[in-house]
Amino acid sequence: MPARVSEALVLRTYPLKEADLVVSFLTRDQGKLRGVAKRARRLKSAFGAGLERLSHVRMAYFQSETRELVNLDSCELIRSQFGLVSDYWAGVALDYFAEVSEQLLPPAEPNERFFRLLLAVLGSLQAGEPWRAVTYFSLWALRLSGWMPDLGGARRVSAESKAVAAEMLRVPVAQLSTAEWTQATAADLRRFLVQEIESHVERKLITAHLLEDSGS
Numbered sequence: 474m475p476a477r478v479s480e481a482l483v484l485r486t487y488p489l490k491e492a493d494l495v496v497s498f499l500t501r502d503q504g505k506l507r508g509v510a511k512r513a514r515r516l517k518s519a520f521g522a523g524l525e526r527l528s529h530v531r532m533a534y535f536q537s538e539t540r541e542l543v544n545l546d547s548c549e550l551i552r553s554q555f556g557l558v559s560d561y562w563a564g565v566a567l568d569y570f571a572e573v574s575e576q577l578l579p580p581a582e583p584n585e586r587f588f589r590l591l592l593a594v595l596g597s598l599q600a601g602e603p604w605r606a607v608t609y610f611s612l613w614a615l616r617l618s619g620w621m622p623d624l625g626g627a628r629r630v631s632a633e634s635k636a637v638a639a640e641m642l643r644v645p646v647a648q649l650s651t652a653e654w655t656q657a658t659a660a661d662l663r664r665f666l667v668q669e670i671e672s673h674v675e676r677k678l679i680t681a682h683l684l685e686d687s688g689s
Contacts, residue, residue, distance in 0.1 A: 508543035611666035
C-alpha cells in the first residue's frame with residue numbers, strides 16, 4: 474500500500490509505549506487525522522523537529538479503512554514555529570490555536586478553509602501580533618464551525634468590539650487596521666469569543682485563563 478502525502482499542521486502528540494508517539498494533525502485535504510509515529514521519541518528519530526506543535530509539514534503516512542489510526546512514515550518540515558519559543562505570549566497563542574483546533578474539528582472531515590486560517594494566524598504571530606491573531610482565529614473558528622452568534626444582538630460585547638469583529642470578517646488578518654484596536658476592545662471581544670467556543674466543546678479550554686491574564 475503506497476504512502477499518502479498531505480500538507481499538514483501538527484496539533485498534539487501523546488506518548489505511546491517507550492519510544493512512540495500518537496500524533497494528531499490537520500491535513501489540507503483530509504481534515505484532522507491521528508497516527509502512530511514509531512520511534513519518534515528517540516534522539517535520532519527520522520521525524521526530527523517535524524512533530525513539534527503547529528509545525529507545517531508534508532506528512533507521509535499509510536492509511537487503512539479498517540484502522541482508526543494511520544501509520545506515520547516520515548515528515549518533511551516546511552515551516553517551524555521554533556522562532557516563537559522565546560516569546561511567552563506567542564507560545565500561549567500557539568497552545569490556544571492547537572487546543573481549539575483539536576477540540577473543535579471532527580476527525581477525517583476536510584476543512585481547507587480552517588487549514589488556511591491556521592496558516593494565516595501563524596504568519597501573523599511571526600509578524601509579532603499575537604493578540605490580534607488570537608482574536609481573529611477565535612472569530613473565524615466559530616464561523617467556520619457553524620456556531621457564530623449574532624453579534625448584532627450580543628449584549629456581552631461593546632459596540633467597539635462589534636465594529637472590530639465586523640472588520641475581521643471582511644478582511645484577512647494581515648490587512649486589519651490598527652486604528653481602533655485598543656486593549657479594552659481586544660480583551661472584551663476575545664473573552665466573548667472564548668466563552669462561545671467553550672460552550673461548544675466538552676471541557677473548559679486549558680489556555681483560556683492564560684489569555685485572561687495577558688493584560689493585552
